[in-house]
Amino acid sequence: MNSKTLKTFGIIFVIILLANMILFALKTINGLVFWLIILIVALIAFFVIPKFNKP
Numbered sequence: 001m002n003s004k005t006l007k008t009f010g011i012i013f014v015i016i017l018l019a020n021m022i023l024f025a026l027k028t029i030n031g032l033v034f035w036l037i038i039l040i041v042a043l044i045a046f047f048v049i050p051k052f053n054k055p
Contacts (some may be wrong), residue, residue, distance in 0.1 A: 009049060013041050
């Protein structure tokens with residue numbers, strides 16, 4: 001996968017996390033959902049994205 005695609009994934013994940021923080025600050029979502037979204041994004045970043053980066 002080329003660097004442009006990885007940058008796109010990165011931007012999407014940052015937008016998801018920012019929206020997550022805003023919704024949590026506005027009390028639209030509760031703490032459990034907040035932490036689950038962070039955990040899911042972290043697992044994807046740690047396990048899935050490096051597999052795309054391998055030649």
